Structures are given as structure tokens and as C-alpha cells.
Amino acid sequence: MAHADLVASLREAGVNRGDLVALVVTPALGYGLAAAGRTWAVPGVAAEVGRADEALRPRWVTWSGQAAARLAADGVRLATGWDIAAAHRLLFGGWRADPGWAWARIRRLDTDAMPASGPPDLFGMDEGDGTDPVAPDGHLRPAWTGGGWADRPDRIARWAGLALTTAELQREALSGLEDRPMALPTVRAESTAELLCAELSADGLPMDRAVAERVLTSLIGPRPRSEAEAASLRAARDAEVLRHLPAGVTADLRSPVQLRTLLGRLGMDVPDTRAERLRALRDAHPIVGALLEWRKAERIATTYGYAWLDQHLGADGRLRGAWTGSDGAAGRMTASAGLHNMPAALRPAVVAAEGHVFVRADLGQIEPRVLAAVTGDPALTAATRDDDLYAPVAAQLGVDRPTAKVAVLGAMYGQTTGHGAQALRRLSTAYPVAMAYLDSADRAGQAGRDLRTYGGRLIVLTAAEPRSSSRAAAYGRYARNAMIQGAAAELFKVWAVTVRARCASLGARIVLCLHDELLVHCPGEQAQAVARLVDDCLREAAGRWAPGCGVRFISDTAIVRSWSDAKHGT
DNA sequence: GATTTCACGTA
């Protein structure tokens, strides 16, 4: 089939807006597509798929974010997707989501004998009936899951066909989930978030190298010109700490064991040498303060130093890492290259490109608001009408705001210590529906019963084997936290993909997602429009994620040149 | 050489 006919072919096959169309991408031979029981092998013209997306707006089925990554590399940004790995993670939990595994689980095949997803077994494509991707036992053949489909057009098309049927089975399973009516829309958002992740990985975060180097210089000194110079700088930093020791006494500061022994010899008995522990001993010995300073610099030097910059900051001024749409637990996005844990000191280096700005928006008090939405607790829902949710909660409980905040957070995170006990009882009286929900999650965690978040994500707890009451309590905390964190992640992703869709025409691109914060990069003249759109998108997202819940979500939105720039309001 | 532990940054 000539690629120019793609739109016509899909039309002829009866593809309408929102219909599932499977798409597999191989760099060498092009694309494979499947829809409505038909398959195509398409020579690799990325733009043609882009045109089909605009003309027909189907929902593109992919096995994983890899396809989206290849498309993004070709400059193609699809509107919506059905990501089999994302749907699988939501349905079944856990990290593993390769095609063979997703295929087996949705068909309830026996997975006990399945090999771990290791290096693919590439022989066997031609042995026996190896041309059939499905083995007699119903599993996908390793030769196919390992990429053996990518070398011939007919196999590429066949692979797309398998993706389509897998996605259809997933859709069916999601529709049948008891008490989780939002599972299907959630998977759609999660899938499109995978497209966003591919773009985040490809685009990177704008960063000013000169500013970054200045920050590093101020924290750890100038860039060492050689390995020897690096070593002597390191030694000089160590000496600042070691000079507090009596003559003849020394230790490797990088070794927690040696450090603990050393502190013991100086009369400070500590169970570990964490910063928080050391801070309490600041006045006990002059070495402690020096040690804390050393730790701070050492962290920057080893993890976020010049090597980090060289490794992840491209010549185009973009800091790139790998993004995944969902972690293995509650479903938050993850990013590598330090994008999610960059020290605040380096944020001034995150600067918009020439003529551009960032619209920086973060959700306020997202977790208690999400709790109100997923439980429908009327009193807590009423509290979300306030910009500061903790103010009405404090009034309701008859305590001050800090106490109210600690109590609410403690209830969501399972904190049992401190003087939260009494406030907790009052919480149960004031917000019985919300608190019962958390209690029930806690009990399920302790008992090892699986849970599903509001959007249907499976929280696996059956594997948990508590051998002590403290262990059981830990699973209880994990469970109640996962229900909140997971639901918050679901709302966040609906928000993010909405922003992605609505802002694209303004030349705006999301460049960072940080659990409850969006950083959108856009031309300066569009800043106001994008900022308004981001806020509108939050209302739209909340309305689609939890229709009619009545919960108010708020965003602190600001136009800034640098990520570190102060936000208005607070 | 691979895996676990410790520590610490972010939310």
C-alpha cells in the first residue's frame, strides 16, 4: 500500500474518531497498522501517520511508550493513545508490562512458567511453526516479543494486529471492573500520558548551562581540569571536616560505618548518621556542623555536579532524562537524570529559552481535595471551597490550623505517633466518610487484600507477608497512602494531557511534570493565554476525572522566566 | 560482578 493512501485506507476500513487503531513502529521498515480486522504494513513515512491522526483522530494502540518515542523522534505528536503497557499496569499492578506479559495476563494464561523478561531469545523464528507469533500454549513466542517481528512487512502488520486484539481485551476488562466506572477514561488519560512522556524525553527541560556552572562553582568550586585536580579538591573538602579531629584520628567520611564509629569515639552514640540525626548533635561537637556542610557539597559534587551536567544537558540547552507514565506502586510519573529530585539550588538554572517563558502551575492541597473527591465526603467536599482547605477543617475540629493540617496529613499517611490521636478522633466525627475510606484501605493493607484506586489502578497487597504487627501496620500505611497518592496521580495526568492538547496550538509544551506541578514552556507573547488555559484545563480535568463531585481544585499559576522565580500569591 | 544498604534530593 502506498503511504499516501493511509487516510483513505483507514477511512475505507471504517475507522472513526476515537476508534482503536494499532500502530507499531520499526525504524528500518516503517509502520504496521491494524484496525477493524485488517492490517497494513506502511513504509516509514512518519508524516503520513501524523496526517492520519489529524484527519481521523483515532486512538492509536501501542505496545509501549517505545513507539511513541520513535514517533516523537520523527516529529510526530499523536493526539491520543491506548498504551497496552499502561493499561496493563493499571489492571494488574506491578512494574512488568512487556508485550508477552500483558498478552498473557489479559488472557488469563498461566504465567508461572514464563521466563523473566530478560534478553530476548531470537532464535526459533523459523523453527517449527515459528512464523506464528502465538505458541500452542497460547503465549506469544519469545522470538516475536524479542523483536523478531521487525524484519518483514507481513510480520510488522501481524504484530500490530496482535496489539489491537490485546487492547480490545483490555478495554473489555476495564469496562467490566466492578465499582470502578472511571477505569476506562483513566486508562485513556494514562495512555496519552505515555505520549506526553515520550515528548518530555525527547524535548528535555530548558536549562542555561552558564547559570548551572555558576551555581556549581559557588557550591563545590570550579570545574576540575583533571582527575588529579578533582581528587585534590575532594581531599580539601574532606580536610575541612577532618581538621576537627585529634591528631592521628581519621576516617573515610563516605563510609557510614566508619563515620558512626568515629562519632562514637567522640562521645556521640548514634544509630545511623543521617543528616537529621546529626542536626540534633550540632552543638555537641564542632565536627558535626562541618560534616553537615560537607555532606551538602558532597551530594552536589557526586550526584548533581559537572559530570551530571555533561551527561544529561545537551548542546541545545535541554536536560534530558527518561520518563515513564506510571511507577510500580501508586501510579505516579517517574523521571531519571535527576529531573524529579534536582536540588532547589539548581533551579535558577532552569531558564526559559530566548523569547520564551514558563507557566508554572502547581496544585494546592491536592491530597485532601482528592480524598474528598474519591470518597464524596460532604463535609470535606464543603471544605474544598476554601482556598485554604485547612482553615475550615481547623474550625470544624476546634483546633488551630497547624494541628488540623497535621491531623489530616496524618490520617492520609497513617501517622500514629504524636498528639494526633485526639485530633484523629475528631476527624472521624467531622469527616466520617473520608476517614472510613482510609480506615478500610488500611485494614485491606494489613490483611493483604488487593485494592483499586478511584481510577481502577490495582494496588497489589496479596504478596505482602507481614510477620509482625509493625510490618502489618506498614502495609496499612502503604495502602492508605497508595489510594490517595494514586488518585492524585490520576487527576494530575488528566490535567497534564488536557494541557498538552489545549496548549499545543499556542506553541506551548509541557517540559516538566512533578507530581503536582506542571512547567509549561511557551512563547512570551502567549504567556497570559497559556496561564489562563492551564487553569481552565484544571477545571476541565477535574470535571472529567470526577464528574459532579463538587470538589474544588486550585492551582497556583505564575508566569516566570526561571523555575526558581517566586510565585505570586504565597 | 551483582545486589543490598545507607544516605538524601524531590513530591
Add this chain to the structure above:
DNA sequence: CGTACGTGAAATCC
């Protein structure tokens, strides 16, 4: 005795 992630170095396992 709030959880999640990614990371780097040391410690430990095999």
C-alpha cells in the same frame, strides 16, 4: 512507626 521515586558510594553477597 508517613510513602514514593532515582541516584551514587560503600558494604555485602556470591
